[in-house]
Amino acid sequence: MRGFRISMFWWVVITLAIVYSVVKWAIPALSREITTLPFPLPVPGTLMLFYMVLTIVALFLMVTFSDEGLESFSRPIRRLLRGDFGQPTAYLVLLAVPFFVGWQVYEVVVPKVEVPVSLRIQHPSSNFPKKFEEMKNPFSNPTDEAITAFAEAAKEGEIAFIEQVVGDIERWEEESEPDHVLEFFPTPAMTALLGEIEGGEIEPATAKAALIEKNLFEGRALYAMNCRPCHGDSVAGDGPMADGFKLRPINFTDNGTIETIVEGYTFWRVANGGPGLPTEATPWDSAMPIWKLNLSDEERWKIIMAEYDLAQKTPRIPETH
Numbered sequence: 001m002r003g004f005r006i007s008m009f010w011w012v013v014i015t016l017a018i019v020y021s022v023v024k025w026a027i028p029a030l031s032r033e034i035t036t037l038p039f040p041l042p043v044p045g046t047l048m049l050f051y052m053v054l055t056i057v058a059l060f061l062m063v064t065f066s067d068e069g070l071e072s073f074s075r076p077i078r079r080l081l082r083g084d085f086g087q088p089t090a091y092l093v094l095l096a097v098p099f100f101v102g103w104q105v106y107e108v109v110v111p112k113v114e115v116p117v118s119l120r121i122q123h124p125s126s127n128f129p130k131k132f133e134e135m136k137n138p139f140s141n142p143t144d145e146a147i148t149a150f151a152e153a154a155k156e157g158e159i160a161f162i163e164q165v166v167g168d169i170e171r172w173e174e175e176s177e178p179d180h181v182l183e184f185f186p187t188p189a190m191t192a193l194l195g196e197i198e199g200g201e202i203e204p205a206t207a208k209a210a211l212i213e214k215n216l217f218e219g220r221a222l223y224a225m226n227c228r229p230c231h232g233d234s235v236a237g238d239g240p241m242a243d244g245f246k247l248r249p250i251n252f253t254d255n256g257t258i259e260t261i262v263e264g265y266t267f268w269r270v271a272n273g274g275p276g277l278p279t280e281a282t283p284w285d286s287a288m289p290i291w292k293l294n295l296s297d298e299e300r301w302k303i304i305m306a307e308y309d310l311a312q313k314t315p316r317i318p319e320t321h
């Protein structure tokens with residue numbers, strides 16, 4: 001049988017190239033078609049190694065099976081070395097081969113920052129203390145006692161603010177000399193409360209709305225002081241420091257973050273930060289600070305209240321409810 005025949009050498013080269021291309025490009029492209037995801041599924045490096053080693057072993061057996069095979073394989077190499085293709089070509093190939101091998105070794109050995117294959121679990125629960133599950137934010141759901149106490153304090157004009165905002169409020173009082181400190185909040189809820197104080201009769205619902213507003217204000221102030229650098233003004237995880245972290249600060253406006261967890265879980269997460277997470281939350285380490293070291297329970301609850309409010313989200317309701 002006569003026809004177009006290629007030497008064993010080119011057979012080997014073409015087979016290796018095809019197997020490499022299939023694993024490197026065809027499988028990922030096919031995975032995109034099948035999964036319809038906007039990105040290919042990762043092909044592990046060991047799979048490539050596996051296929052290439054198997055292919056090389058098979059080709060080696062094929063080439064060395066007969067003397068003709070070996071002869072057909074080595075002929076182009078011998079012709080190149082003899083200079084049949086011209087001396088410059090020979091030198092070029094002799095330079096290119098070690099260069100290519102060296103480059104490949106460098107690629108393998110050089111340390112790189114890569115997205116790990118394993119997925120990170122954003123909300124691990126293996127070490128989440130169950131007693132937190134049922135917790136309710138006492139500042140967005142104030143008790144009747146807290147509401148009454150606030151109404152009394154409002155009547156006296158002696159509202160207690162967290163220390164972080166007291167300075168600002170006092171400065172404002174000096175400048176604008178208000179009749180009542182709550183005029184600091186020019187909002188419908190506060191105006192309604194001030195109206196009822198004037199009339200002498202405070203409705204619990206009015207006091208509750210005003211108290212929640214005051215708590216929210218304090219929470220926002222604490223958020224700006226502590227969380228904004230990473231989580232951002234718009235709570236979208238885009239604060240000025242955010243770009244510095246490989247594992248980015250969470251975007252709270254994203255569905256699937258704070259909306260999918262119960263308040264008690266958020267409270268626990270903020271208290272214990274990155275170091276409080278179990279191994280499922282790796283491979284990256286989280287830069288979230290351990291806030292229970294610097295902020296009181298009250299401060300953290302108020303921040304969480306503000307965090308949900310700024311993100312326009314509501315926490316998940318515990319299953320038992």
Ligand code: HEC
Pocket residue numbers: 122123223226227228229230231241245247248249250256257258266269270273274286287288289291303304307
């Ligand atoms: C140094 C930067 C930094 C600061 C400051 C910071 N965080 Fe974070 N935070 C992160 C990073 C990074 C993540 C994402 C990794 C993770 O889940 O721990 C995160 C995650 C979170 C999560 C988890 C959200 C979820 O859905 O799993 C909450 C809640 C959170 N932060 C709240 C806060 C609050 C509240 C403050 C302020 C008291 C704050 N963070 C300050 C870096 C920061």
